Amino acid sequence: MSTEPTELPPALDSTAAPMPQVVDQVALARLYGEPLFSMPTDLYIPPDALEVFLEAFEGPLDLLLYLIRKQNFNILDIPMAGVTRQYLSYVDEIRERNLELAAEYLLMAAMLIEIKSRMLLPPKKAAEGQEAEDPRAELVRRLLEYEQMKLASMQLNALPHYGRDFLKAQVYIEQSLQPRFPDVSMQELQSAWRDILKRANLVQHHKISREELSVREHMSIVLKHLQGRKFVEFENLFDPTQGTPVLVVTFIALLELAKETLIEITQAEAFAPIYVRLAFTPV
Known part of the structure; x- marks a missing residue:
């Protein structure tokens, strides 16, 4: 058996520095993540490091x-x-x-x-009956x-200040992205109707006949023509070869359908082509 003295571990060495008693103590500060339970002896605090102002004046x-x-x-x-x-x-x-x-x-x-x-x-002399300044x-x-x-x-x-005591409520309401076309004026409808009459006069027939025309029947014809189609040009709803009486009845049928809100007559901008489509019935 060797008789050389063995080195005690630091935990069993009685000459080692005693560990701080941290039980029921609160760390004064942390240095590099390690708690400090007592003030360092070599700590230097400059004289002007801590200043306390009891009162603050504006002038x-x-x-x-x-x-x-x-x-x-x-x-x-x-x-x-x-x-x-x-x-x-x-x-x-x-x-x-x-x-x-x-x-x-x-x-x-x-x-x-x-x-x-x-x-x-001594106060300056003032005029009689007046006090010295x-x-x-x-x-x-x-x-x-x-x-x-x-x-x-x-x-x-x-008083309540905006931004300090209260804020303005802001609510965002998402608007419909469906484009809304401008309404067609009566003058533009008249102008479009005159153009149709001019073209009808170019292909008119001089055959005289008596024919009874029904506005309701032509309203149904227009609705069938618009069904399944998104937009139809105003001019395409008229057939000049059928004569002026049919054109007149068809135009009256269009006005009746617009009055009953069964169709919509739209125009993208001024002097643009006029379109007709079926009105969307809200659910």
């Missing part, structure tokens, strides 16, 4: 109005010393972070310092106007 007037309303100061009698001191402390903070943003605030700070210095001086008057007027506009904007913002 110098907004900041001034906040300082006045927060401390329940009378806006018509502003204590310039205290308000200027608080205002300058805020400006010093934003100068360290954003110099461009602080430019507008610095302009208002100069105005506050000027008003404060003017209040320390208050150096804060212009600032108070701007603050009151800004407060009115701010309240109006808050009221407008409370």
Whole structure:
């Protein structure tokens, strides 16, 4: 038997680093997918990595109005010393972070310092019966106007906004893809009828005879002629060789069929050929 010492596995080695107790603990973070149960000792956090802004202002007037309303100061009698001191402390903070943003605030700070210095001086003499001008008057007027506009904007913002509070309902209705031909006017029917009469006069016979013609019979003839066919030209429904009386009765039969909505007379566009077809009866 060999007397050489055997190397213990890491799980049985008492000198190995102890495993973290993960029972009933929540990982602080994950690094490359592995949980961390304690803060690393070599972690460096830059001083400006975390910043907390408790209040956000839209401009110098907004900041001034906040300082006045927060401390329940009378806006018509502003204590310039205290308000200027608080205002300058805020400006010093934003100068360290954003110099461009602080430019507008610095302009208002100069105005506050000027008003404060003017209040320390003796007031200018005014005309008899008039009070001396208050150096804060212009600032108070701007603050009151800004407060009115701010309240109006808050009221407008409370109203429902399209895209934020509601959306416009949109419903798509699929329309029928069947083409709808334009209606044929009476003038175009008359013109087509005159053309048929002109052709009939060219092939007319001078045989005089008496013949009784039935409109209903010719209505049936027209329906049989249209049956099984999608479209038939208007001119093809007339046979000039049968004479003018038959043409007249056939035309009256067509008008009666159109009146009873048994046929449809259509035309693709103006001055295009006129077609006749059987009307589709809705199911």
